Amino acid sequence: MSQISLKELTALSQQVLRHHGFSEPHVEALTATLMAGQADQCASHGVYRLLGLVSSKQAGKADPISEPEVFDQAPAIVRVDAKGAFSPLAFRRGLPSLVDKAKHCGIAAMAINHCVHFSALWVEIEQLTAQGLVAIACNPSHAWVAPSGGSRPVFGTNPLAFGWPRPNSDPFVFDFATSAIARGDIELHRRNEQPIPEGWAIDAQGHPTTDPVEALKGAMLTFGGHKGSALAAMIELIAGPLIGDMTSAESMAWDDGANASPYHGELIIVMDPARFLGDTTAEHLVRAETLFESIQGQGARLPSQRRFKARRETAATGIVEVPTALLNDIKALLN
Amino acid sequence: MSQISLKELTALSQQVLRHHGFSEPHVEALTATLMAGQADQCASHGVYRLLGLVSSKQAGKADPISEPEVFDQAPAIVRVDAKGAFSPLAFRRGLPSLVDKAKHCGIAAMAINHCVHFSALWVEIEQLTAQGLVAIACNPSHAWVAPSGGSRPVFGTNPLAFGWPRPNSDPFVFDFATSAIARGDIELHRRNEQPIPEGWAIDAQGHPTTDPVEALKGAMLTFGGHKGSALAAMIELIAGPLIGDMTSAESMAWDDGANASPYHGELIIVMDPARFLGDTTAEHLVRAETLFESIQGQGARLPSQRRFKARRETAATGIVEVPTALLNDIKALLN
Structure with missing residues (x-):
């Protein structure tokens, strides 16, 4: 884990988005949303999402400059x-x-x-x-x-x-x-080669499954x-x-x-x-x-009580934790 | 089971409500609602509810004449x-x-x-x-x-x-x-002395229970x-x-x-x-x-497909089925 100030992370997010051609209003609105998630220690909805923002834009699936x-x-x-x-x-x-x-x-x-x-x-x-x-x-x-x-x-x-x-x-x-359950939870079980609980998914034939690979081929x-x-x-x-x-x-x-x-x-x-x-x-x-x-x-x-508690902690220290590998992946987006 | 025409049942419902002092606008609105449930063969929301309408009014818990x-x-x-x-x-x-x-x-x-x-x-x-x-x-x-x-x-x-x-x-x-589950389902299990499935209720101490008597003392x-x-x-x-x-x-x-x-x-x-x-x-x-x-x-x-099918059946015949004991209880409300 890396510790980084929210201020520094905010600047990094803005830099990455500008680098990838997002207009200033989008840079600001997107970064505010990412930082809200990060400040609440919602790992899945924090700065991690920068990767998806950039890849969706690169795939031509998201316009970086349109004015609503x-x-x-x-x-x-x-x-x-x-x-x-x-x-x-x-x-x-x-x-x-x-x-x-x-x-x-x-x-x-x-x-x-x-x-x-x-x-x-x-x-x-x-x-x-x-x-x-x-x-x-x-x-x-x-x-x-x-x-x-x-x-x-x-x-x-x-x-x-x-x-x-x-x-x-x-x-x-x-x-x-x-x-x-979130789709990411099934993907996490597949990566860890763990069975998923019953009730999460069915296989492609419509039968209940605890195999995350079959679940991802079937339906949640x-x-x-x-x-x-x-x-x-x-x-x-x-x-x-x-x-x-x-x-x-x-x-x-x-x-x-x-x-x-x-x-x-x-x-x-x-x-x-x-x-x-x-x-x-x-x-x-x-x-x-x-x-x-x-x-x-x-x-x-x-x-939401866990989130509000995390928000107060972040406000008190001004510091958030980001996995070091993720932080490196984000910095690599500047190349 | 008794078979009765919806027309006849409508008249009976109106008669009962009038007998118990409901004003004509309430008689009409209440009967239309009861008959909608009955026509859709929703036993729990059909003419059965007449008993509750009358008892709530008698207990002073429902005003029979207030104009909204x-x-x-x-x-x-x-x-x-x-x-x-x-x-x-x-x-x-x-x-x-x-x-x-x-x-x-x-x-x-x-x-x-x-x-x-x-x-x-x-x-x-x-x-x-x-x-x-x-x-x-x-x-x-x-x-x-x-x-x-x-x-x-x-x-x-x-x-x-x-x-x-x-x-x-x-x-x-x-x-x-x-x-x-509906509260009535737990009451039904109690009457039939059957255990309830797990996940329906807890006892007064907050522990999971399959005993309908304990469930009714505790919480759903x-x-x-x-x-x-x-x-x-x-x-x-x-x-x-x-x-x-x-x-x-x-x-x-x-x-x-x-x-x-x-x-x-x-x-x-x-x-x-x-x-x-x-x-x-x-x-x-x-x-x-x-x-x-x-x-x-x-x-x-x-x-709701079962209801819509029932509605078409009722419309075709004009006839609904009501348990004979219930029909007798309703008629007894006229005394």
């Missing part, structure tokens, strides 16, 4: 066309309109179209809870996951994220894949049986055809074996407690705190 | 105060405004407050898909379900329902409890481990404090042992594909059909 175009689609809908670039800049460009619409209408939606997605949804969710808003976000990915009762991949790992603002506290945030399963499968279908629909964008199967066909980041849309729904509750907002937010206390008071954990 | 009040809360929010009555009339009264707002703003929400809930959410969802709208609905219930990693009940069975309109076809609809579990638990928490928040209404724990405290239907709020979010997609709506709805075909084409089932 924002459309005032309807009184409560903002649409952002990312034009084949990564999603963070599109999110950033649409955010002010999304917040305005939610605060005016009470509920609003942002559809991001034609974006290459690589980051965790909580990074976006927390930009909304920071403004006192409730947010739900989801997107398709690549078709790796079979529907309940089926044998062939149809769904992506289709994450669903939710955030609730808490006065004087970290927000309540969850962000989970509707697949039983959703979490929670037919209920998780129903949720995965909902995400395909509302962050796919509803917003005029690709399903996971279409994203995979578009990828055509390049193994780039999924290319698709994203849907974010935002609600303003102040418009639902008016003068009684504070009083009802206190009742949410009672719910959280009843969960934590019995020793159960709220989601 | 509709508030234009924000450009994209309609709020309906059910004033302690059952929910179907409140839904009916708020529906026109909800549809107007969704068609104007693109996305809209309806908050139903202070209602007694007894019906399945799909009955409401399908009234929205019938108008070409996408809908999501959820509500808390009574605190019977422990959070993941906990041992004491906090969440209700908290159903989540979703509907997607399909041109020339039944809609895509799911409606599931975020608990591992959510489906899908920590992910299902996170969803259950989201539903508590967005259909509880966000709309100024009770959490499942508060609903249970309000019940105070009466064993009446849960008393709380409900949140319905509606999106209009035509506002998201404009001229390209039809073309993108066709892409959703491709998704459904890729699920059904591999032998997997879409949710």
Whole structure:
């Protein structure tokens, strides 16, 4: 492990992205997203993702300079066309309109179209809870996951994220894949030649398997049986055809074996407690705190607590840990 | 089993509700909901629920005559105060405004407050898909379900329902409890003195149990481990404090042992594909059909198909089956 200051890592990330032809707005938006993951010690969504950003760009699967175009689609809908670039800049460009619409209408939606997605949804969710808003976000990915009762991949790992603002506290945030497990976990078991637990995947014939090689040839399963499968279908629909964008199967066909980041849309729904509750907002937010206390008071954990703890540690020291080999791989991107 | 025409059963339901002092608008809205469940052969959400409607009213836990009040809360929010009555009339009264707002703003929400809930959410969802709208609905219930990693009940069975309109076809609809199983299933096992499967519940000490008696003293579990638990928490928040209404724990405290239907709020979010997609709506709805075909084409089932088949059978014959003992119990309510 190498220790490196977040400041230095930020500069390195910017340097790499500039070197590979990303425009300054994309350099900033992408680096902010990478550093948010790194500061929370999310190894899988931190600076590690720089490798994928560069390789997706090199494969011609991500545009490094497109300026997103924002459309005032309807009184409560903002649409952002990312034009084949990564999603963070599109999110950033649409955010002010999304917040305005939610605060005016009470509920609003942002559809991001034609974006290459690589980051965790909580990074976006927390930009909304920071403004006192409730947010739900989801997107398709690549078709790796079979529907309940089926044998062939149809769904992506289709994450669903939710955030609730808490006065004087970290927000309540969850962000989970509707697949039983992340695809990377199966790849990790293959690399380590370890069997995978039952319930993660089926082989190409549709039979349950604990062999990671067979699993990668077959299909992953959703979490929670037919209920998780129903949720995965909902995400395909509302962050796919509803917003005029690709399903996971279409994203995979578009990828055509390049193994780039999924290319698709994203849907974010935002609600303003102040418009639902008016003068009684504070009083009802206190009742949410009672719910959280009843969960934590019995020793159960709220989601995201590990991340928030890591964030405070990083803020205190200004230092993060990065595997030395990864750091070298990143520096090699400057050649 | 008794065979009875839906027409005759409708008249019987109306007669019972009138006899127990329900106002004519409530008689109509409640009977329509009961008959929708019965026509779909959902035994648990059909005419069986008449017994609960009457007993909740008799226990003073449901107002039989309150006229719901509709508030234009924000450009994209309609709020309906059910004033302690059952929910179907409140839904009916708020529906026109909800549809107007969704068609104007693109996305809209309806908050139903202070209602007694007894019906399945799909009955409401399908009234929205019938108008070409996408809908999501959820509500808390009574605190019977422990959070993941906990041992004491906090969440209700908290159903989540979703509907997607399909041109020339039944809609895509799911409606599931975020608990591992319906509470009634545990009660059924107790009555039959059968053990329950692992994963359904824990005893009062927080240990896994297969004894239905211990389970009913302890807590139910959510489906899908920590992910299902996170969803259950989201539903508590967005259909509880966000709309100024009770959490499942508060609903249970309000019940105070009466064993009446849960008393709380409900949140319905509606999106209009035509506002998201404009001229390209039809073309993108066709892409959703491709998704459904890729699920059904591999032998997997879409949710709600059993119900839709039953509905067609009922429509063809006009006849439904009701257990004879239940029919007698219902007729006894006229004395």
